[in-house]
Amino acid sequence: TQSCLDAAAGADALNAYCAHTPDIAIEQAKAADARIGAGDAPDMCGIPLGIKDLFCTKGVKSQAASNILDGFKPEYESTITTKLWDSGAVMLGKLNMDEFAMGSSNETSAYGPAINPWRREGSDTKLTPGGSSGGSAAAVAADLCLAATGTDTGGSIRQPAAFVGITGVKPTYGRCSRWGVIAFASSLDQAGPMTKDVRDAAIMLETMAGYDAKDSTSANLPVPNFESMLTGDIKGKKIGIPNEYRIDGMPAEIEKLWADGADMLRDAGAEIVDVSLPHTKYALPAYYVLAPAEASSNLARYDGVRYGKRATLQSGEGINEMYERTRAEGFGDEVKRRVMIGAYVLSAGFYDAYYRRAQRVRTLIKKDFDDVYATGVDAILTPATPSAAFGIGEMKNEDPIKMYLNDVFTVTVNMAGLPGVSVPTGTDANGLPLGLQLIGRPWEEGDMLNIAYRLE
Numbered sequence: 001t002q003s004c005l006d007a008a009a010g011a012d013a014l015n016a017y018c019a020h021t022p023d024i025a026i027e028q029a030k031a032a033d034a035r036i037g038a039g040d041a042p043d044m045c046g047i048p049l050g051i052k053d054l055f056c057t058k059g060v061k062s063q064a065a066s067n068i069l070d071g072f073k074p075e076y077e078s079t080i081t082t083k084l085w086d087s088g089a090v091m092l093g094k095l096n097m098d099e100f101a102m103g104s105s106n107e108t109s110a111y112g113p114a115i116n117p118w119r120r121e122g123s124d125t126k127l128t129p130g131g132s133s134g135g136s137a138a139a140v141a142a143d144l145c146l147a148a149t150g151t152d153t154g155g156s157i158r159q160p161a162a163f164v165g166i167t168g169v170k171p172t173y174g175r176c177s178r179w180g181v182i183a184f185a186s187s188l189d190q191a192g193p194m195t196k197d198v199r200d201a202a203i204m205l206e207t208m209a210g211y212d213a214k215d216s217t218s219a220n221l222p223v224p225n226f227e228s229m230l231t232g233d234i235k236g237k238k239i240g241i242p243n244e245y246r247i248d249g250m251p252a253e254i255e256k257l258w259a260d261g262a263d264m265l266r267d268a269g270a271e272i273v274d275v276s277l278p279h280t281k282y283a284l285p286a287y288y289v290l291a292p293a294e295a296s297s298n299l300a301r302y303d304g305v306r307y308g309k310r311a312t313l314q315s316g317e318g319i320n321e322m323y324e325r326t327r328a329e330g331f332g333d334e335v336k337r338r339v340m341i342g343a344y345v346l347s348a349g350f351y352d353a354y355y356r357r358a359q360r361v362r363t364l365i366k367k368d369f370d371d372v373y374a375t376g377v378d379a380i381l382t383p384a385t386p387s388a389a390f391g392i393g394e395m396k397n398e399d400p401i402k403m404y405l406n407d408v409f410t411v412t413v414n415m416a417g418l419p420g421v422s423v424p425t426g427t428d429a430n431g432l433p434l435g436l437q438l439i440g441r442p443w444e445e446g447d448m449l450n451i452a453y454r455l456e
Ligand code: GLN
Pocket: 101, 102, 103, 104, 131, 132, 151, 152, 153, 154, 155, 156, 157, 184, 291, 407
């Protein structure tokens, strides 16, 4: 804990943490020492973690990297962090992220971008660690914590994990409680672990997962011992390669990474089969209707009355001006864009044309996966991202759609509620990490992680 605290305090340049909590960390670490001494130590006991700023942590600033939650200190602790602390884990601080988890580069944060600890060979260009869990990714990759929590609505655990060369797991929707995790798009949001390897991810996921009566979409299913499922034996497993993920303009190095990954699994005894997910091309546009729709509804609560910031009014101004000014000053540009798109697609005149149609597309995307899994496929292998980490500003200053395209391989998994894991398996020509994604069958995270284990 002390060495992580020291490393984190000396790494301001990465802007991975938005708050350090050394007093809490030392107190928790001492309690963990006592538990270990007493022989009562669960797997996570004494493990120093960083917590994404989207998680409510009692008495500790939790702002979802937004100015609208300026100074917000929750009165309660999220279920996931409660489980982690109960198992003896240690909180080093809160981690930077895109504002309300909207983004793929950590550049929408009110705290400024987190920086990827990796550099292109022979270049000083600062790269993004991806997003929205960019601070989590940078902190784990730079040894500023042993592991971190992330959240994933359309790729926000898996894409940053790939950009910094770590492992990131998006569990099946309903596996981890959303209670106390600040909502972005509630039907897509899932929290998960971001770790140095698959074994750590299995251990941490087991602690984070489990039924919670406080989340109505939490699944009442037993949580397996995921670590014990990492046997490395994948003989006879059927791995699907979806044709539709061979997108136009995919860099040759990503194609090679993908083919090499399939070879590794084949060499380990798996059977590699071609599969088809015909509605893939509609996933991104449907996601960027549904996620903003849910966001516009979830973010309506930030009105200057209940949480965080309240704008200063001029004389004669009333409650409407208070709402308007608070939201105008408190939200950043990307959040405003999403709220406007969301309000538009939900509006009476356009609901059928956009929101309802996108919901239908979502059903078809889910059915694509159901059909593939019905043929006995155990997991689906794809690239995690269409490129390696890009430079700060390189995408942000372009059309926002360019940034959205980065989520092409990850959003389908959220739309279908499936588990997915991103594993680092190679590097690009500049020496930057690249990752592959495995998509598992619902509730089969253990099996998925065991296959991922063979890709490390
Ligand atoms: N990049 C996607 C978005 O901006 C995904 C974000 C996420 O998974 N939280 O919506």
